[in-house]
Amino acid sequence: MHNSDLMDKIVSLCKRRGFIFQSSEIYGGLANAWDYGPFGAELKRNLKNCWWKSNVSERDDMVGLDAAILMHPNTWKASGHAENFTDLLVDDKKTKKRFRVDHLSPEEQAKIGTQYTEPREFNLMLKTRLGAVEDTSSDVFLRPETAQGIFVNFKNILDSTSRRLPFGIAQIGKSFRNEITAGNFVFRMREFEQMEIEYFTTAEDSDACYEEWINRRFNWYTEHGIRKENLKLRKHDDDELAHYAKGCTDVEYQFPFGWSELEGIANRTDYDLKQHAELSGKDLRYHNKITNERFYPYVIEPSGGVDRAALAFLVDAYHEEEVDGRSRVVLKLHKDLAPTKVAVLPLLKKNADIVSMAQSIKTDLQKSLTCVYDDSAAIGKLYRRQDEVGTFFCVTVDVESLDDKQVTVRDRDTMGQQRVPVENLKRYIQDQLS
Amino acid sequence: MHNSDLMDKIVSLCKRRGFIFQSSEIYGGLANAWDYGPFGAELKRNLKNCWWKSNVSERDDMVGLDAAILMHPNTWKASGHAENFTDLLVDDKKTKKRFRVDHLSPEEQAKIGTQYTEPREFNLMLKTRLGAVEDTSSDVFLRPETAQGIFVNFKNILDSTSRRLPFGIAQIGKSFRNEITAGNFVFRMREFEQMEIEYFTTAEDSDACYEEWINRRFNWYTEHGIRKENLKLRKHDDDELAHYAKGCTDVEYQFPFGWSELEGIANRTDYDLKQHAELSGKDLRYHNKITNERFYPYVIEPSGGVDRAALAFLVDAYHEEEVDGRSRVVLKLHKDLAPTKVAVLPLLKKNADIVSMAQSIKTDLQKSLTCVYDDSAAIGKLYRRQDEVGTFFCVTVDVESLDDKQVTVRDRDTMGQQRVPVENLKRYIQDQLS
Numbered sequence: 001m002h003n004s005d006l007m008d009k010i011v012s013l014c015k016r017r018g019f020i021f022q023s024s025e026i027y028g029g030l031a032n033a034w035d036y037g038p039f040g041a042e043l044k045r046n047l048k049n050c051w052w053k054s055n056v057s058e059r060d061d062m063v064g065l066d067a068a069i070l071m072h073p074n075t076w077k078a079s080g081h082a083e084n085f086t087d088l089l090v091d092d093k094k095t096k097k098r099f100r101v102d103h104l105s106p107e108e109q110a111k112i113g114t115q116y117t118e119p120r121e122f123n124l125m126l127k128t129r130l131g132a133v134e135d136t137s138s139d140v141f142l143r144p145e146t147a148q149g150i151f152v153n154f155k156n157i158l159d160s161t162s163r164r165l166p167f168g169i170a171q172i173g174k175s176f177r178n179e180i181t182a183g184n185f186v187f188r189m190r191e192f193e194q195m196e197i198e199y200f201t202t203a204e205d206s207d208a209c210y211e212e213w214i215n216r217r218f219n220w221y222t223e224h225g226i227r228k229e230n231l232k233l234r235k236h237d238d239d240e241l242a243h244y245a246k247g248c249t250d251v252e253y254q255f256p257f258g259w260s261e262l263e264g265i266a267n268r269t270d271y272d273l274k275q276h277a278e279l280s281g282k283d284l285r286y287h288n289k290i291t292n293e294r295f296y297p298y299v300i301e302p303s304g305g306v307d308r309a310a311l312a313f314l315v316d317a318y319h320e321e322e323v324d325g326r327s328r329v330v331l332k333l334h335k336d337l338a339p340t341k342v343a344v345l346p347l348l349k350k351n352a353d354i355v356s357m358a359q360s361i362k363t364d365l366q367k368s369l370t371c372v373y374d375d376s377a378a379i380g381k382l383y384r385r386q387d388e389v390g391t392f393f394c395v396t397v398d399v400e401s402l403d404d405k406q407v408t409v410r411d412r413d414t415m416g417q418q419r420v421p422v423e424n425l426k427r428y429i430q431d432q433l434s
Numbered sequence: 435m436h437n438s439d440l441m442d443k444i445v446s447l448c449k450r451r452g453f454i455f456q457s458s459e460i461y462g463g464l465a466n467a468w469d470y471g472p473f474g475a476e477l478k479r480n481l482k483n484c485w486w487k488s489n490v491s492e493r494d495d496m497v498g499l500d501a502a503i504l505m506h507p508n509t510w511k512a513s514g515h516a517e518n519f520t521d522l523l524v525d526d527k528k529t530k531k532r533f534r535v536d537h538l539s540p541e542e543q544a545k546i547g548t549q550y551t552e553p554r555e556f557n558l559m560l561k562t563r564l565g566a567v568e569d570t571s572s573d574v575f576l577r578p579e580t581a582q583g584i585f586v587n588f589k590n591i592l593d594s595t596s597r598r599l600p601f602g603i604a605q606i607g608k609s610f611r612n613e614i615t616a617g618n619f620v621f622r623m624r625e626f627e628q629m630e631i632e633y634f635t636t637a638e639d640s641d642a643c644y645e646e647w648i649n650r651r652f653n654w655y656t657e658h659g660i661r662k663e664n665l666k667l668r669k670h671d672d673d674e675l676a677h678y679a680k681g682c683t684d685v686e687y688q689f690p691f692g693w694s695e696l697e698g699i700a701n702r703t704d705y706d707l708k709q710h711a712e713l714s715g716k717d718l719r720y721h722n723k724i725t726n727e728r729f730y731p732y733v734i735e736p737s738g739g740v741d742r743a744a745l746a747f748l749v750d751a752y753h754e755e756e757v758d759g760r761s762r763v764v765l766k767l768h769k770d771l772a773p774t775k776v777a778v779l780p781l782l783k784k785n786a787d788i789v790s791m792a793q794s795i796k797t798d799l800q801k802s803l804t805c806v807y808d809d810s811a812a813i814g815k816l817y818r819r820q821d822e823v824g825t826f827f828c829v830t831v832d833v834e835s836l837d838d839k840q841v842t843v844r845d846r847d848t849m850g851q852q853r854v855p856v857e858n859l860k861r862y863i864q865d866q867l868s
Contacts, residue, residue, distance in 0.1 A: 071467075362494070
């Protein structure tokens, strides 16, 4: 399959089956904004819950945070965003279109001054204004990253949790960037969701810690179903690094539009905390109560995008197979990510006993698992419809079920079917899913 | 306890134990913005998950949605927010302070023209600007409610899910309002999180459906631990209703600062869909395929605030008790809301065998439950520390545990203790929690 075909198919499936819609579509859409429909909302919830479980709940050395999108403007002075979070742009004098200088070819760049205007800095932060009174109201920015919410809360978290190094703070939330070249579906949007960790350690341990997090984050994607051959690590060259950073490595995924960043893992040294300490005048040093040393810890930052991870999981899960001479589209999503775990299907939708049995099975299962009930087509078609949205199991209730109290459980990936007694069904499914 | 004392105690507990911090506090804070610390982030996650489970996962007639905060500006023309989502404000000519006219007493209102300026409309939506090219860039608004994201996606959801009436669409997400009189901790913030449902039904069934949702939403709060005597329903008077609304009832909670709205349930008739259909020129009618009728369904909207619900749960859970002549502060949070389910405590933190046993218990439990390990104080103090953050169970490993392979499980609310074999511990706790 051509890569552009694959991307088209995924965008089309996402719309048709309710994963992702163009935002405000009835008004012609808002450029590069997307809404998650019923299946997409569940996929995204599952993805974020998996990340939280792996990185917070199951670890001894992590805590969570949920900071506001709107922050004090000094935050962005300290972080450097107010001054440096800019793209260098030129205008085409004829077409009036605007371009990023670093996206022009060397030939095009040579035309700066003739075809293009002189480059100008353009800050990528979205600005708004709070408060009603004109003279005291203030410009504030929508955060361009969640990370700074962690740094400004570092002291409060230290004081309230008595954490000892090394430890990390994790956060999931929306960020906003006024990208000039947004695009590629949900890969690059102006409004997007991040899952970020700031892991605090000593300068001495920071190199080893950096390597550990690179491996851990790479493995997280493969453990959740991404094929290893579609992932790679890309170490940043020295000239790509921010001046304060000691190292940065991207986890890249082979999207239909090319290898692109899923997540970056950086050793940010003690830059951020020092910057905030200097501008705020607050002592943000860590206090080692055993040695009585006070110092600024180093920070390892694994920073991933929720939306691009969702896209990677969708792309990687998408399969077209030939079954009995017909094409089957199946989303082989990891069990923890699949939006629906079980579809309960009555073989005969007009048989009241079958319907009643199927509905009671669904009512029981949905206390602990995401379930749907579907009677909108013949069984073969229902299977295909569930395959297409990645439903892990189909449970079919047929006439025989009324006698033998057994149902047919069909596996999404193997299409293998098995008769399971209704009384064991919940345990059977839970065992398969755990 | 005086109510203002209670509120002070809760704000103080929230900061001291890492539930809620003032946003950007190191820079003097951002007015009426708050960040959720480690325990607060878990509480809020639990609260949202409980809501999603009750209103989406466990129901047959609901689907989820996760729409963007930034929407096409026409959305707010159709909804009426562009024109009508305003406060009428006056300025005090001397002090230059600004007030909402409806917050002035009749005596103060009589001074409009003398002490105060003439009232002016002030739109509460926060505005920002997207795009780099000046002449094509556009003003967009941060959504003041999540509801409109549901209405503009109504057709896409109908088309992709084949839902039949009655059914609902549920969404959780941030909204923004430039409130003049924000305040009361997280009760009224300029950035806040909503959990909203739009439940679509026929005009004929809408009254009964409205009553059902009022009861269902009232009960949701009591089922999650709010005492009934601290909740009441307040039916809006006819002159409070929006011109299109057929009815609206608030679920109010008795906060320390008075009875205030937790959630509103409204019968919005077919107003919203019709407005969007008219402005977009799209046919947003529901098609009943059996009768072949096409019509605009009525909408029942239960709209709650995540932050004010979190505050209500905290306030209601806060207890001070006298135990053995000492004061005990305990957050009696519902088991599904408690940020931490289990604290594992080694009785002797220098006994390597006890520590090893305690850590292995924690590692095992945290695969399915939120756990902490704490050895920072003597056992009595550790119990109090866990009570104060609402930890459901404390599991203590002592010298005897090494011999008899049993641990002490202490219940937060009764303080009753029980010896439980380690091999049964997980099941024991899970049974108590389910």
